[in-house]
Amino acid sequence: MRKSAFLLPAVAVVIIGIMSSLFIVDEREKALVLQFGQIVKVQEEPGLGFKIPLIQEVVRYDDRILSRDLEPLEVTPSDDRRLVVDAFARYRIADVEQFRRAVGVGGEEAAARRLDSILRAETREVLGSVSSNDILSVDRAGLMLRIRNEAITQARALGLQVIDVRLKRTDLPPENLNATYERMKAERDREAADERARGNEAAQRIRAGADRTVIELVSEAQRESQIIQGEADAQRNEIFASAFGRDPEFFEFYRSMTAYQRSLRPGNSTMVLSPDNDFFNFLKSDQGRNAD
Template identity: 60%
Template sequence: MRGPFALAVLVILIALGLNSFFVVDEREKALVLRFGEVQQVRTEPGLGFKIPLIDIVMKYDDRILSLTTQPLEITPEDDRRLVVDAFARWRIVDAVKFREAVGGGGEQIAKNRIDGILNNAIREVLGSVPSTAVLSDDRTPLMNRIRDLARREAASLGVDVIDVRLTRTDLPEQNLAATYGRMRAEREREAADERARGAEAAQRVRATADRTAVEVTSKAKKEAEIVRGEADAEANKVYAEAYGKDPQFFAFNRALQFYAQSMKTQTSSLVTQPDSLYFDYGRFLRSIGENPGPETGAGRGSASAAATGQ
């Protein structure tokens, strides 16, 4: 029996020897507990020693952990309800304090405690600002305030809240339709105001353009009348000089112009007496045509030439 007994003792001693050592991974922290009291704190990776069957090793994750909160309804400063949720990054920094705070529950109890701390911090910070600040694109100052407040509260758990981010800030479902309707009405009112201002500006532009056109047209007409009057005056001057030099030729020329205007179309008709003044130069022209020659004189030759040109 000595052989089997010795073998059993040897196996027990080997098991106790193996149970006397433990390994701490680089991603972990470890506490060695003896009857519930902390005997060792291992924060560095490596091989540790404990008393078998008496000491207990508690290991905690040394990495940065995440926590996502449940949707939370808050009331900002302007009494406009919002639904908010967030996520946080946290890490165990004091394993002894963490053990005292959560006991044997470990990380799950810590998450529940941190979730309550975050909810209180979110309510306190977002409840002190208007909803426009919560719904704006730049919420970094608000998130930093929530992180700092949660960090102070979570320090008693032996953890450090590294970062807090708001992931959603929406209106409750029952308020969405009314809010969207109010936003639509505001946008339509702004659009109507813009259209009214545009129509007013367009009317001013059209009125200015019409006034400018009238002024330019009036000025052009005025200048045209002045030019026309000066031209008529010059023409009358020329006519007067010509009439002064040879009144008979001037009368003859005006008669030719009158004939040309009165007989402009092929359907012209004229009813008058045979001894009318209208035929004076007509008979004169006819007499020139019947009796051409030098006896007609210089004036008559000129008249004939003018009649031929007409």
């Protein structure tokens, strides 16, 4: 009974000692075994690990790919057109020993703040070396790659591996938006005025061509009509001449009758002529007197 009283506490102490000397590393993490603040063992593989109770301690770090969103950052490109940039990075703890030596007891949060400083500095440097049009164009993929490559070198000193850097949004500062909108509106108005001017110029060319075509067509039609009229007049004169040649007396009579008909109309028959005028030859002839 007395042995049991001493044995049970001893067994309990042994069990507690064994339990405190064991630790489990999850597949999502890495572990360091520290002795008085110094690294004595690195446990990167998942499974069971051992440490000396009370003397050594275990510090765990995330082994997954981590994400870090930067606060909106104002940059000034080479054309002095300020932009506000939102970016984020993907990274992981690659060298857990270097990570511990670099950040100490600050852990992952301290490393994230230092990574923020690196990313902000590299973003300002890279985007400040190009124009705002390059940042807003498809060339931004190359700019993100430059930022990532520059950050990789500096983050390696922290034991971090930068996997990717992305620009989420690139906007103008609020105070510059109205000025930019007005400038864009002025540019669009200028382009519209240019288009209208080119349209008016083209319309004038088309109208001038149409007017020239009308003049040419009318001139050609008038020329052809004059030719036809001349040919008709010539044919008519030829017919008259032929008729006159066959019976000159009848032709003269016909012309006189036509002249009487045209001149002696109601309301327009007042004529002042001498009685012996040739105009009245046929009226004074025997045929005319008989007609009267």
